[in-house]
Amino acid sequence: MTDFAATRCLFHLPEGMIYLDGNSLGPLPKSAAERVAAMMRDEWGEMLIGGWNRAGWMAQPMALGDRIGALIGAEPGHVTVGDTLSIKVYQALAAALAMTDRKVILSDNGNFPSDLYIAEGLIGTLGRGHELRVVEPEAVEDTLDESIGVLMLTEVDYRTGRLHDMKGLTEKAHALGIVTVWDLAHSAGALSVDVSGTRADFAVGCTYKYLNGGPGAPAFIYVAPRHAETARPALCGWLGHEAPFAFDPDYRPGAGVERMRVGTPPILQFAALNAALDAWDGVDMADLRAASQRLSERFIAEVEARTDLVLASPRDPARRGSQVSFRHPDGYAVMQALIARGVIGDFRAPDILRFGFTPLYLGEEEVVEAAAILSEILTTGTWDRAEFHQRQAVT
Amino acid sequence: MTDFAATRCLFHLPEGMIYLDGNSLGPLPKSAAERVAAMMRDEWGEMLIGGWNRAGWMAQPMALGDRIGALIGAEPGHVTVGDTLSIKVYQALAAALAMTDRKVILSDNGNFPSDLYIAEGLIGTLGRGHELRVVEPEAVEDTLDESIGVLMLTEVDYRTGRLHDMKGLTEKAHALGIVTVWDLAHSAGALSVDVSGTRADFAVGCTYKYLNGGPGAPAFIYVAPRHAETARPALCGWLGHEAPFAFDPDYRPGAGVERMRVGTPPILQFAALNAALDAWDGVDMADLRAASQRLSERFIAEVEARTDLVLASPRDPARRGSQVSFRHPDGYAVMQALIARGVIGDFRAPDILRFGFTPLYLGEEEVVEAAAILSEILTTGTWDRAEFHQRQAVT
Structure with missing residues (x-):
């Protein structure tokens, strides 16, 4: 127990x-302030730029990803941490849309508004006649059909706490050729999430709610192993490049979910998040x-x-x-x-x-x-x- | 002196x-570790969610923006801070492209690779035949013509330190109807930058280099006042919404550069950055x-x-x-x-x-x-x- x-x-x-x-x-x-202070004093203060190698900062997005992955049933090496949840929604949705020729994104009005805004913004940027269809949460299952390209849902409704049947909806979506994007903002650290077992295609979430990472703690993204080597990143930042320090003129996506890294990760926030994740050891x-x-x-x-x-x-x-x-x-x-x-x-x-x-x-x-x-x-x-x-x- | x-x-x-x-x-x-510790102890620890109002966290992206704005010659209220530089490049470039019907982005091979990758990724996402034209830094001026929609340059070459003539190139670009995006990664805190006087349309930069904000410190974006109310955000996050806490189903862009805010800002990194910016008082x-x-x-x-x-x-x-x-x-x-x-x-x-x-x-x-x-x-x-x-x- x-x-x-x-x-x-x-x-x-x-x-x-x-x-x-x-x-x-x-x-x-309780351990977070000292953890952050130690990082600042011993790593930033003493190693300066050397901290990226010597203190392992560069590896932290994937290391933290594995710690979070263990709480959401992800396969090791398939979650990376950084940016904000809205950015991660954009990445997941853009990659999901690139996997289908269909033009409709289905979501519900219990989804967090930022997810819907991000979808609107992406549709505007794409400018190719995509449609965001927003229905009542209870109507999602019956609305699924072969016109829909991507099902984008938040598992837990931020207003009422209503829980979607992630496994059932994903199964039905897949049977209809629909790609799924799950937002686990109110799930990670709250429920027994199983992104692998439910066969979610993409999942995203934040770490400042149930994971206690602190104000503005970074987000995470999971890409199912079966998509990891083909998913197309829309935000092609250098740290998602196969070899960031080769300074190639052309982008080549990194291995698997590493391609969903974008820019320089927030190492102070990471230190606090690492302290917070210790509380989950043994839970x-x-x-x-x-x-x-x-x-x-x-x-x-x-x-x-x-x-x-x-x-x-x-x-x-x-x-x-x-x-x-x-x-x-x-x-x-x-x-x-x-x-x-x-x-x-x-x-x-x-x-x-x-x-x-x-x-x-x-x-x-x-x-x-x-x-x-x-x-x-x-x-x-x-x-x-x-x-x-x-x-x-x-x- | x-x-x-x-x-x-x-x-x-x-x-x-x-x-x-x-x-x-x-x-x-020297003051950064205690500043961050105090924020964690007195604000996160004691105020918890109340910190967004009571400690002013929600206002910090604009407050920090003004502190940085003072160092780059920006009009007050026209810089906001958050995310990473790659994300800010994406925002600026997407907004710039939305202001022109032309399909060519001109840059140079002295630009930081991530900026070029981000442009490639955006072009791929747009899927409308845009072209990234990359020339030698010395050839930029002569390459400018009316086929070009956006000129995207880093003012200081990360390899050689070569400085572009920001004012001259911007003037010539404007005369040809070209929108400009300037990356000030190696300029902010290093040079007497004057984004207002040079009439840059968009400018972006990071705060972990000359501004000493720490590993993974957030980025900034400037939108010229003349574009601020019409620039179209591609990353429509809830904190860039006119009224984030109304939880409207539809996105309405916030006032001016606030629309370039995306998700929850990194408050620990902000505390360190605020300490770092104190060093600029009186410089x-x-x-x-x-x-x-x-x-x-x-x-x-x-x-x-x-x-x-x-x-x-x-x-x-x-x-x-x-x-x-x-x-x-x-x-x-x-x-x-x-x-x-x-x-x-x-x-x-x-x-x-x-x-x-x-x-x-x-x-x-x-x-x-x-x-x-x-x-x-x-x-x-x-x-x-x-x-x-x-x-x-x-x-």
Whole structure:
């Protein structure tokens, strides 16, 4: 059994805060600041440019890729880390489109908007009459047909936590000759993902949510081994070249997923991410999933026993990711009032109160207390103060 | 007069090392480790997701953009920071191509290979018969004609330090209806750049060279005010959206250069970069340029007095950036021997010994000593040992 009491000790959690927003930004691993400081002092400070070889910086995108790959069921050597998730979506989608003559990208309106924007931007850049077809999440399966070239989905809906059937949809897509791009932003570190077993063609994700890599931590991309040597990179950066330091005038793609590297990777962010990934050593993803479901179920039960909030997430825990959402017409103000009481979740337009459950550092007592505070805020009406209605730039 | 003795005190320089590679990776600013640690402890650790508002993380791409903008002559509010230089080249080039019906991108073989690769990748993605025409640097001016849509150049040649006439070429390009994209990788923090005065259309650069932002420090992009509200972003990430937190299904570009933001910015790298940029407070770029030329001229004189190395850089200091290169048929081994003696420059294929001059932290004595050591290595033939011929992954 995974020892979650031990993993909890690895994170700094502020006094008096119940943090139910690890699905947006994970907390600080206690070892991260010293890890980054050591990298800066001993590697950047002392080795300077020599750090690329001597400290192994150049190899880190693939080394980190393997650490993340182990958490998402990827074959070793088939994940690389760098850039941001939006960039990785662009890379995956461009490579997927290059594998088909069909013009339609199918997605759903539960996909994170940036993925849809990236698709729009790519379609505009291509200028060849591609179409982004966006349907309701529940309609995806029935919409799949031979007109569709690429199915691009986020496995877990950022609003409701609804979980797509990644294996089933991928199978059906493949039977129809459709290439799949899966965004695992809310899956990696939250679920027992198996990109290899589900036969996903491309998968991407970020590392600042459940993986706790810190603000602006880099993204990752997986290319299935069967495509790795033929996938065509759209963002042909020098570090994706077969021999970056040969300074060839012409681009030749690197081996496998290495071609999805672009520019100089962010070594400070990498140091923090490496520290964060240590917390996963010894974690069994099935244990994690079970613990996440226990916490989520308990939260739903407590909230429903105390309030009349309407559940926005699927009731069946097997159909949810690691978050629970409720609807409230004044969700923004309610969330601000909660935050003022130290319960941190987030609001997603138009009416979603979103709570993430992260067994690595979250226990059942806090979940119960969070529900009690939420109930108190709703019962006493304290959420309906002017101060809680004032919009901030980032919500 | 700029006090370079004072700026030198701001950097950590390893004992016994003469660092002539600040044009590849700048040294560690002494304040950077504590700045990053404080950000991690006080902002990420204590504010968690709240840091995006309360610590101002969300505003940093533009705030850092203005700090860099001041060093390259940009109008305030017209530079944003994030991603890598290769990504920023892609953004600038894609936006530039969208402004013209012409199909030819003109560049030179002194451009950094990644810029050329990115252009090749973009052309492949566009699939509409664009052409990348690559000429000798000296032939650029005469090749400009009305068939060319975009002129994409790096101002300073990464091999030889040869400096393009940014103002003259931009003027001639504009007269012919050509859009310009300038890569300032080896210019920002090295020269008195004036993107506004030269009327560059787009400019991009990195911050880990002369700006000392650290390994993997983010890139920047400048869009001329006259294009800022019409430039079409190809990488339509959510943070370039007019209202990222509205989670609109459709992309609407943000105001001005903000549309060139893509995904979640790297806040740890930003903290280090902010510390590094403090060193520029009070630096007069004309003083810096003069000091760089003094150091470079002295180095050339010392090397030529002691060795028969052939200068690969322009002899006229007004036509060089802030580096000096010499040719040697066994340049790789010579550079390894130099590095073994604590003189850090770098080798660029096929035969270039490259030395960067960075007045912020480099003095004349070290330049003379570096030349003496180089001369000793060449005279005694110590470079011709097997160990110095062994290639490393990164050189």
